[in-house]
Amino acid sequence: MPTVILPPRHYLNDGYGIASWLLTRDHKRIALLYLAAVTFFFFIGGAFAVLIRLELATPVGDLVTDATYNKLFTMHGVMMVFFFLIPVIPSVLGNFLVPIMVGAKDLAFPKLNLASWYIYMVGAAFTTYSIVTGGLDTGWTFYTPFSTVSSTSNVISAALGIFVTGFSSILTGLNFIVTIHRMRAPGMTWFRMPLFLWSTYATSLIMVLGTPVLAITILLVASERMFHFGFFDPALGGDPVLFQHLFWFYSHPAVYIMVLPAMGVISELVAAFCRKKVFGYGFVAFASLGIAVLGFLVWGHHMFVAGQSVYAALIFSILSFLVAIPSAVKVFNWTATMYKGSISWQTPMLYAIGFIGLFTIGGLTGLFLAAVGLDVHVTDTYFIVAHFHYIMVGGTIMGYLGGLHYWWPKISGRLYNEPLAKFSALVIFVGFNLTFFPQFILGYLGMPRRYHAYPPEFQVLNVLSSAGASILGVGYLIPMVYLMWSLRYGRLAGSNPWGAVGLEWTTTSPPPTENFAETPEVTWDAYEYGAPVEGHVA
Amino acid sequence: MWTGTPLFPESASTMAGRVDALYFFLVALSVFFSLLIAGLIVFYAVKYRRRAPDSVGAEIHGGLVLELTWTIVPFLITMVIFVWGASVFFAMARPPDETLNIYVVGKQWMWKFQHLDGQREINELHVPVGRPVKLIMTSEDVIHDVFVPAFRVKADVIPGRYTNIWFQPTKPGRYHLFCAEYCGTKHSGMVGEVVVMDPSEYQTWLTGGAREGSLASAGAKLFQDLACNTCHRPDAQGRGPVLEGLFGKTITLQNGVTMTVDEAYVRESILQPAAKVAAGFQPIMPTFQGLVSEEQLLELIEYVKSLQALPQVQAR
Numbered sequence: 001m002p003t004v005i006l007p008p009r010h011y012l013n014d015g016y017g018i019a020s021w022l023l024t025r026d027h028k029r030i031a032l033l034y035l036a037a038v039t040f041f042f043f044i045g046g047a048f049a050v051l052i053r054l055e056l057a058t059p060v061g062d063l064v065t066d067a068t069y070n071k072l073f074t075m076h077g078v079m080m081v082f083f084f085l086i087p088v089i090p091s092v093l094g095n096f097l098v099p100i101m102v103g104a105k106d107l108a109f110p111k112l113n114l115a116s117w118y119i120y121m122v123g124a125a126f127t128t129y130s131i132v133t134g135g136l137d138t139g140w141t142f143y144t145p146f147s148t149v150s151s152t153s154n155v156i157s158a159a160l161g162i163f164v165t166g167f168s169s170i171l172t173g174l175n176f177i178v179t180i181h182r183m184r185a186p187g188m189t190w191f192r193m194p195l196f197l198w199s200t201y202a203t204s205l206i207m208v209l210g211t212p213v214l215a216i217t218i219l220l221v222a223s224e225r226m227f228h229f230g231f232f233d234p235a236l237g238g239d240p241v242l243f244q245h246l247f248w249f250y251s252h253p254a255v256y257i258m259v260l261p262a263m264g265v266i267s268e269l270v271a272a273f274c275r276k277k278v279f280g281y282g283f284v285a286f287a288s289l290g291i292a293v294l295g296f297l298v299w300g301h302h303m304f305v306a307g308q309s310v311y312a313a314l315i316f317s318i319l320s321f322l323v324a325i326p327s328a329v330k331v332f333n334w335t336a337t338m339y340k341g342s343i344s345w346q347t348p349m350l351y352a353i354g355f356i357g358l359f360t361i362g363g364l365t366g367l368f369l370a371a372v373g374l375d376v377h378v379t380d381t382y383f384i385v386a387h388f389h390y391i392m393v394g395g396t397i398m399g400y401l402g403g404l405h406y407w408w409p410k411i412s413g414r415l416y417n418e419p420l421a422k423f424s425a426l427v428i429f430v431g432f433n434l435t436f437f438p439q440f441i442l443g444y445l446g447m448p449r450r451y452h453a454y455p456p457e458f459q460v461l462n463v464l465s466s467a468g469a470s471i472l473g474v475g476y477l478i479p480m481v482y483l484m485w486s487l488r489y490g491r492l493a494g495s496n497p498w499g500a501v502g503l504e505w506t507t508t509s510p511p512p513t514e515n516f517a518e519t520p521e522v523t524w525d526a527y528e529y530g531a532p533v534e535g536h537v538a
Numbered sequence: 539m540w541t542g543t544p545l546f547p548e549s550a551s552t553m554a555g556r557v558d559a560l561y562f563f564l565v566a567l568s569v570f571f572s573l574l575i576a577g578l579i580v581f582y583a584v585k586y587r588r589r590a591p592d593s594v595g596a597e598i599h600g601g602l603v604l605e606l607t608w609t610i611v612p613f614l615i616t617m618v619i620f621v622w623g624a625s626v627f628f629a630m631a632r633p634p635d636e637t638l639n640i641y642v643v644g645k646q647w648m649w650k651f652q653h654l655d656g657q658r659e660i661n662e663l664h665v666p667v668g669r670p671v672k673l674i675m676t677s678e679d680v681i682h683d684v685f686v687p688a689f690r691v692k693a694d695v696i697p698g699r700y701t702n703i704w705f706q707p708t709k710p711g712r713y714h715l716f717c718a719e720y721c722g723t724k725h726s727g728m729v730g731e732v733v734v735m736d737p738s739e740y741q742t743w744l745t746g747g748a749r750e751g752s753l754a755s756a757g758a759k760l761f762q763d764l765a766c767n768t769c770h771r772p773d774a775q776g777r778g779p780v781l782e783g784l785f786g787k788t789i790t791l792q793n794g795v796t797m798t799v800d801e802a803y804v805r806e807s808i809l810q811p812a813a814k815v816a817a818g819f820q821p822i823m824p825t826f827q828g829l830v831s832e833e834q835l836l837e838l839i840e841y842v843k844s845l846q847a848l849p850q851v852q853a854r
Contacts, residue, residue, distance in 0.1 A: 067723050139720050145697065146680040150646070150722055234698025240681055241696065274586075276595025283605050305683065306694045307701045310631045314624050321616035325609060332608040335575055338582035340596035345587065353579055360575050364568040371619050373626025374560050377690040380683060380718040444561065445547045446687025448718045451726035455714060460543040499592070529594040 004494040006413055007508035014513045025110035026513055031095035032411070033117050038088045039480075041124065045079035046473065048072045053435075053469040056462045061453040069452040070137040071153065077140030082162050083124050085396050086254060089261035090172055090207070091120070093403045094200050096411060098176055100504045100511065101194050103185025103520045108178040116168040116175070123165030130154035130161065139450060141251070144232035144243040148224040156222055163218045166211045169257075173207030176200055185503075187522035191285075194502055194526045195271075195278055198285040199264030202292035206253045206260075210296070214250035217243065241306055248299035256295040258392055259359075260288055262399025263330055266352050269402050270334045272500035273349035274341025277527040280333045287326035294323040304375045313372050320370035327363050331356060346498070347421040351402025354429045358394025362387060365440065383443025389436045401428070401479065408483065409497045413510040414490030417482045424482075428475035434468025501528060550713055550734065551689035552706040556626050558690075564619065630691065633704035637672035638665070641753070641836045644675065644682035644695040647724035649715065652836060655744060656752045661730030663715065665707060666740035672704040674801060678832050683719035686732055694719055700801045707734040757841025760834055764826065772845075778823060779816050782845045790817045804839045 011028045014020075021029055051072050055063040064072065095113065099106050107113050130136055136158040138147040147155055180201050184193070221243070223229045230236025232243045271278045278284055300308060300316030334356055343349070365387045369375045378384065409415055438461040447458050454462070496505040501524075507516050549555060586595075640663070641652040651659040665671045675684060677697040685692040689705040717728035735743060750756065761767055769778035779789075785804070790796050792815045797803060806813055808830065811823035830838065 061726070066726065070720075070723060070725070137722070141720075143681060143720065146720070146722060150680050234696075240698070274595050275588075275593070277597075277599050279598065280600040280605050283600070283609075304627075305692050306681075307696055307699060310628070313627065317623060317627075318617075318620050321620050322613075324616060325612055328612045329605070329609055331575060332604075335578050335582070336604065338579060338586065340598060341582070341586050342588045342593040342595045343583050343586045345583065353583065356579060357572075357576055360572055361568070364564075364571060367567075367616065367619055368561070368564050370616075371560060371564070371623025371626075373623045373628075373630060374557055374564070375623075376627065376630060376692050377557050377561075377687070379692065380685065441545055445544060446685065446714060446716065448685060448716045448726075450720040451716075453726050457542055457544055530597045 004492040006492060007510070007512065009512055010413065010508060010510040011513045012413070012510050023114075025106070025114055027095050027099050027107050027110065027113060028411075028511065028513075030113050030117055031092050034087065034091040034095060034120070037117075037121065037124065038084050038092060041079050041083040042088075042476075045076050045084055046476065048076035048079065049469065050473060052076060053466040055452065056454075057466045059454050059456045059459050059462075066452045067137065068135075070139075070450070071135035073450055074136050074139050075131055078127060078136065078158060078162070080392075081140055081254070081258075082165055083120075083127065085258040085392055086169060087120060087165075087172075089265065089396065089400050089403065090176070090200060090203055090257075091116075093196075093265065093400070093407065094172070094176060094203075094261060096407065097196065097504060098179055098200060099183070100507065100515050101197055101502065102180060102183055103188055103503050103516065103522060104179065104183040105514045105516075107175045108183055109175050112171050113175055116171040119171070120165055120168035123161045123163070123168065125161070126164060127158050127161030130157035133157075141247060142218075142221060142243075143247075144221065144224070144238075144240045145234070148221055149233050149235075155225055159218045159222055163215055166215050166218075169207045170211045173204035173211075176204040177208065180204075185520050185522055188503075191282070192522055192525050194264075195267035195281065195284055195288075196261075196264035199260045199267070199288040202288040203257050203260045203264075205289075205292050206257050206295065210250045210253040210257075213246060214254075217246040217250070220246070241303070241308070244303050244306055245299065248302045249296070252299045252302065253292075253295045255388070255391065256291055258396045259399075260291060262355065262396045262403075263288065265399040265403035265406075266334060266355050267330075268502070269348045269352040269406055270337050271527040271529075272406065272498055272502075273344045273346060273352065274338055275344075275499070275529045276337055276341040277525070277529065278333065279336035279339075280329075281526065284330055284333050287329045290326040291323060294319065294326070298323055301370060301375070304372050305379055317370055317372045321367070324363060324366060324370065327359075331360055331363070344498075345422075347416075347418060347425055348402045348406035348498075350422060350425040350429075351398050351405065354425065355395060355398040355402060358390050358398060358429075358432065362390030362394055365390065377446075378443050380448055381443035382439040382447045382449055385449050386436045386439035386443060389439075393436070394432055398428075401425075404483075405479075406498070407504070408486070409493030410504055410509045410511070412487055412490070413493055413508075414486050415493050415497060416479075416486040416490055420478065420482045424475050424478035427471060427478065431468050431471030431473070431475050435465050435472050436468070438462070438464045438468075502526070548688040548709075548711075548713065549690075550707055550709045550711060551686075551691070552708060553626075553630060554688065554690045554708075556629065560619075560622050560626060563622070567615070567619075630703070633672045633702065634670045637670045637704055639672050639674060640665070641833075641840075642673045642675040642684060642695065643678060643832045643836070644684070644717070644721075644728075645678040646680065646722050647717070647728040649684075649717075649728065649730050650833065652753055652833065653744075654753050654840065656750045656756065657744065658750070661715075662733060663730065664733045664735060664740065664743050666737045667707050667710050667734050668737065670704055670706040672702055674836075675701050675703070676832055676836075680721050681719050682717050682721050682728065685716045685718035686713055687716070688713040689732075692718055700805070707732075710734045710736055710739075753837050753840040754844035755841075757837035757839070757844075760830070760837055761841055764830070766838075769823070777820070779819060781842050785843045785846065791815060792817050792819075801839050804842050805835055808835060808838060 137153040220231045230238040232238040298320045301320045442461045493509045643650040651663045675695045677695045682695040691703045693703040713732045715730040769776045809827045812821040815821045
């Protein structure tokens with residue numbers, strides 16, 4: 001094995017000091033700024049989750065007051081959804097990888113990219129302010145008229161934070177769309193692109209088209225709350241259910257903002273650790289676009305018991321079943337990719353396998369909810385909580401951690417402790433299932449969500465869930481430790497530690513600021529493992 | 539430790555069996571596909587594990603037949619679930635013609651029930667076994683939701699609107715009633731019980747409770763007190779429409795639109811009389827917004843319903 005040395009010049013040593021980071025226009029450094037920020041908010045949101053699970057270990061509300069409990073689950077949801085799950089993969093992995101994967105020096109609008117980070121931070125500051133000055137108790141869903149009339153908590157500042165952060169999402173999406181359209185290297189045709197780019201592209205479309213609707217909705221809520229304009233409050237002549245239509249028109253597609261990039265990551269991981277082209281490349285690529293388009297047409301399935309007409313419910317039901325099909329197609333294609341692959345069991349592949357398993361359960365339980373007659377019983381219960389955590393935590397976070405481990409050597413130039421990484425992947429998988437599987441049973445039993453106290457017969461299942469949450473929490477802390485440790489002490493990775501193909505593995509680890517010494521010319525399809533690629537060390 | 543820990547909810551309504559059947563079908567389907575995927579993944583991961591550091595996978599890029607199979611088969615399966623789920627939902631959405639009607643008013647943080655005979659209850663609802671019961675529900679403040687897990691029914695309770703659910707209890711007993719839509723500080727305290735009784739016990743309970751006269755008679759008194767009767771007279775000489783026999787009828791508005799007189803229309807006509815004025819009348823009625831409570835509105839509606847001079851088809 002040739003001695004691996006760090007490249008003499010790379011993006012991490014191209015300038016030192018705080019200003020070289022805070023004023024950078026390098027997409028890779030901006031990705032790391034996002035990494036620091038989203039990790040911080042993930043642990044804040046996680047701390048709220050720990051308190052929630054501690055409270056629910058006993059049926060009576062004894063750890064915190066009911067008012068505090070309501071703030072805990074609200075702020076857990078707000079932090080995790082708007083400041084972690086939505087931005088995490090696009091802003092960290094997408095920012096780092098999109099330009100490299102298309103063979104460009106940077107995103108189309110580097111200054112806008114930096115501006116996106118600052119906008120995100122300003123939004124996060126408003127929301128954090130609302131938390132430390134008394135909190136928010138509306139639920140992350142801000143349902144009216146509770147949020148506009150009844151709640152006495154910090155609705156305006158929290159909503160303003162989400163409003164501002166939305167612009168960061170829009171600008172990031174715009175940057176990706178333009179980059180993928182205009183900045184692909186010579187020879188990098190649409191159908192040679194890695195599937196991560198296809199899913200990032202589909203995600204960007206949702207960000208650009210959906211987020212403005214959320215912004216408008218927040219403005220309506222704020223103007224009703226502050227100036228008593230009657231949009232949603234029936235006492236002012238408004239319609240409370242109108243809010244739900246507007247909110248879910250964005251917030252259902254937002255689920256796909258969270259999970260589509262994770263699906264893109266999984267395609268990369270499965271290909272790289274099976275050393276094989278993703279089965280049915282075209283079907284997987286178009287499945288992403290199909291999900292993005294259909295995802296805009298299913299919002300009404302959040303409102304089957306909210307008094308919408310029977311026929312509207314049926315239309316939303318059938319469309320919700322249709323959006324399940326492209327997801328199923330992806331799962332089958334990933335599984336088929338493993339057939340006759342050369343499968344390595346390294347950490348990223350463990351996360352990929354975990355993702356496929358958990359996403360399958362999350363997706364199948366989605367069928368329960370799309371079936372209107374069954375949704376009536378399980379909606380607003382812990383069944384819903386379990387279902388969306390299987391998608392968002394089992395899906396998005398597994399995909400993100402898998403991707404972070406896969407590209408960590410590229411990002412940092414160093415390898416992490418593999419046995420420890422495998423161990424923590426296992427801890428996360430076990431902890432996750434122990435936390436959320438009992439919640440399916442609780443939900444069918446009828447335990448409503450957002451309950452501070454509950455009937456005593458539900459306690460055993462809640463204790464299991466709380467026990468699982470403590471295991472899950474430890475599982476998330478371990479990677480923090482060994483990834484930080486690897487920054488200084490990890491073995492050097494070399495440009496292609498996994499023997500993977502893809503433009504990012506043809507440049508040094510860490511890459512130079514301009515990504516490639518010279519603009520690459522692409523003459524191969526994605527995932528061409530049959531024919532050796534130049535610069536690819538087996 | 540599992541004693542007293544149920545893993546499946548009690549089934550105590552005619553709807554429960556139908557919902558559970560669909561649930562078990564979906565559980566079986568999920569177990570099958572989860573095991574299929576997990577089994578294949580584990581099997582492949584072992585069978586095709588990397589044996590040499592530089593080995594690569596076989597050159598297989600896809601297959602149209604497989605792609606079509608795993609697109610069309612899931613599509614067909616989901617359409618079966620769709621039709622099944624829709625048929626259960628239709629049964630939930632369409633109460634039988636003859637129901638025992640009970641009014642529900644939700645407020646932060648309690649449930650108020652009003653029986654037609656005049657009994658009022660808080661956080662406890664007594665119903666007889668074997669009879670279809672329809673709840674006609676509204677909220678005084680924010681959105682709430684009536685959820686009785688043992689009956690497998692749930693519906694939001696929305697301010698400014700009337701929503702319905704119906705159920706037919708099959709087993710006497712006491713069952714949880716939860717508020718299932720987050721409604722503020724004491725959301726998890728907005729709980730109660732549905733008490734399902736044998737018909738004879740229910741009769742005893744009906745006659746035993748403190749009687750304030752029927753809901754309709756309370757409405758009749760209110761109708762006098764608010765001087766509604768000066769304009770709404772039975773003899774067609776008043777300035778407002780005759781209310782006798784009106785409920786459930788289809789009427790024509792000033793703008794030519796036709797609509798059925800239901801609970802929501804009566805409510806709106808009391809609170810915003812100018813919104814939908816019946817053809818042939820002037821918009822001269824004053825608003826009663828803020829003067830009558832949600833519960834009094836229900837009494838007035840029940841009074842209007844009771845004025846059935848002619849046999850009427852009951853509105854849904």
